[in-house]
Amino acid sequence: MLDIISILPQQLVFGLALGAVYGLIALGYTMVYGVLTMINFAHGEVFMIGAYIGWAVLTFLIGQQVGALHPVWVLPMLLIPAMLLCGGLGVIIERVAYRPLYARGASRLGPLITAVGASIVLQNATMLTQGARMKVYATHLLFPSSWRFSLFGVSISALTIVILLVSTLLMLGLSVLIQRTSLGRSIRAVAEDRETASLMGIDVGRTISLTFFLGSALGGAAGVLIGLYYTQIDFMMGYSAGLKAFTAAVLGGIGNIRGAMLGGLLLGIIESGASTLINPAFKDVVAFAALILALVFKPEGLFGERDADKEKI
Amino acid sequence: MIERFTRYSPALILGAAVFAPLLAPNDYVVGVLARICLYALLALGLNIVVGFAGLLDLGFVAFYGIGSYVYAFLASPHFGLHLPFALAMLIVTLSAAVSGVLIGAPTLRLRGDYLAIVTLGFGEITYICLVNLDRPINITGGPNGLISIDPPSFFGAVIDRNIEYYYLFLVVLGAVVLASFRLRDSRIGWQWQAIREDEIAASAMGVDTTRAKLQAFAIGAAIAGFAGGLLASWQRSVFPDNFLLQESINVLAMIILGGIGNVLGVILGAAVMVALPEMFRELALYRLLAFGAILMLVMILRPQGLLSHAGLPRLRNRTMSR
């Protein structure tokens, strides 16, 4: 018992880092849900592809033997291509898989099914081109394990700090964009009332594409961070991470940006707490159970509003 | 041309189904035919939930799994029970129906996307439980599953050849097909359609949406559970990996391909999706990729599927309110 108590703070920190990444992915879900009222099932796969892109760049850089690999310049080189390419991928998915359906006014079932299809296509395309075995991030070359420090008896690695920092910066950046810029206003307008938004002269289609870009870029960044943290990536990782991030988005109130971030942190802590206290094999069950309980009892999440016209029913 | 096929199809299909195994070149092919029947059953079950009632259940495989494992509990050395086939299958069906109600109940107030995710979650939870409930008490046999399951037997005659299984499955399939048509054209069928098109309006018209939805879940689950029992008695074993999420997706793809809501269409979808990978063995690696692509292409290009005329319910065009 004492064992558990002593490692709990450690797990808390781990949970926060994990949660921050969940929050990043959750933002993608929540933004798309905000503007289209649909769940982008393929988002988890975008996250996975981000991880692969980061791995490819890292492997390339190591191969070039440029000498000292310091995260200060290597990290942006991993993040930026992943974010840009994943952003672009998100836009492509939207244009190819979703737009033909919601433009047609198809029922909710339609885009959901194409989303599942897109998710499978991406997973398997990755498996076929990259191989079924996992890839490994040589994180130790970037963040030597000696880079850590102690805080109240808890040992925190530099990598954990960096992940927390990068995630927080990205989330804050998005928040500023949404709340304070004209573009953000357009996105919020489209999310609230698409028809009236077009009456403002807003190009609704382009705004939706942009929303996908932003959400997917964040997902790509999350992929790189997770790759660095867990070091092992495989083509299935998008599935479970995606489901959990979606849970986080729901916990925080789907469509609510602040909620997605906080939901992510909450879920990260719950999950790492559960895996410490209960059998780790069941940690996924905890996440799903949290999701189901949330949806059944408080579907609007912690921060959402009970939208009368946005039929949750 | 497709429309003409639909008109003559019942006779054609019946004839083909009865004679097919006799024309099959070898026993392996007969096995494939039997598998088509099993998947067609699953497709019909899911068709009731998704196609008739409009409830996107992504965790359908859970009922398949529950049915299989319950049969395994009742007819194998695992718990020492060896109930007769008919009795075991009755219990299997009832348990599956009950689990359908239990899983469906929390989802009643949820809208399409959320319903899908929650059912997906239940499917995953079921899988995780099947894999992990072998400690501290061995209930499910863990990752290695359960083996030495009894085959079906009727009045002493034991079924052990593929061709016998095939005809057994075919009879069940026929019964479920008839039941599907009956349900579709019955009062509950109309209620499901009303709910599928516009749930709020249906409720306003006096439809007891709660009961109707639970009935859809229960019936769909019962069919899947029955199919699960059949699988267990055929394979003589059950493993958690028989019931991965992928199977839920496969069955969904079958009904999408064949035409959501179209009883014969989903059977065609099942046949196509089981037979094609067999015919293109070399492309096995691409099978899943193809399934995903099918889901996308069908929805984008021909949402009503191969056979269906009806297609998916349409949302009223939101831009026109007066």
Add this chain to the structure above:
Amino acid sequence: MCAGILRLSKPISDAAPSMLRLTNIVAHYGPVAALHGIDIEVGQGEIVCLLGGNASGKTTTMKTIVGLIKPTSGTVAFEGEIISRLPTRTIIGRGIALVPEARRIFGRMTVWENLMLGAHVRRGEPQDAIVQDLESVYSLFPRLRERINQYAGTMSGGEQQMLAMGRALMARPRLLLMDEPSMGLSPAYVDQVFDIIQEINRLGTTILLVEQNAAVALSIARRGYVLQNGLIVAADTAAALLKADDVRRAYLGEE
């Protein structure tokens, strides 16, 4: 109202160049035809009103003009250019603004943000012009100035109407369409709103307004159309319509 009141459409005065012209517009809502071929003309600088009861097709007409509904046949021309097939955002960019029925303000955003959204079409212009327009809107609607940072969803119906109008004005439209501005407002507010509409017109904006409240609409309009079941059944000067017995009976509640 029976067919006997069908009037011939009087040509409008040639002195006012035509700003908006609907020619034989047929429009559908789903499978149902909502407009069966209507002709409307609005001259520059005029206030024209479109009267009619529920489900007469008034809102469909407004939506067809701005492109939210594409006409099945017929054309919409704005300042000589045919705009019927253009996407809504382009039509808005041409200088038309719509204050929608039930206001449709963005409740989750502040007054200021709503107004800035109204100016979205002018995002290329220098900030000063926009700030200036904000000022004009605040002087027209002093209540809004008091509530700049308030969330629009928490305001009263009358205040929301003002916000919706101010938001539309931020686009500096040459043609302003208004769908039932009096709906749900107390008589005091109605008077206020219509005074402001007149002021807006005086400052140079052409106005087409749709109303059930015929009395107040005809009191500020120069001309009017009466729409019934998707057809124009009367078209005349406001004065003539006010005097017409059947119009008075049907819409003004008089005998």
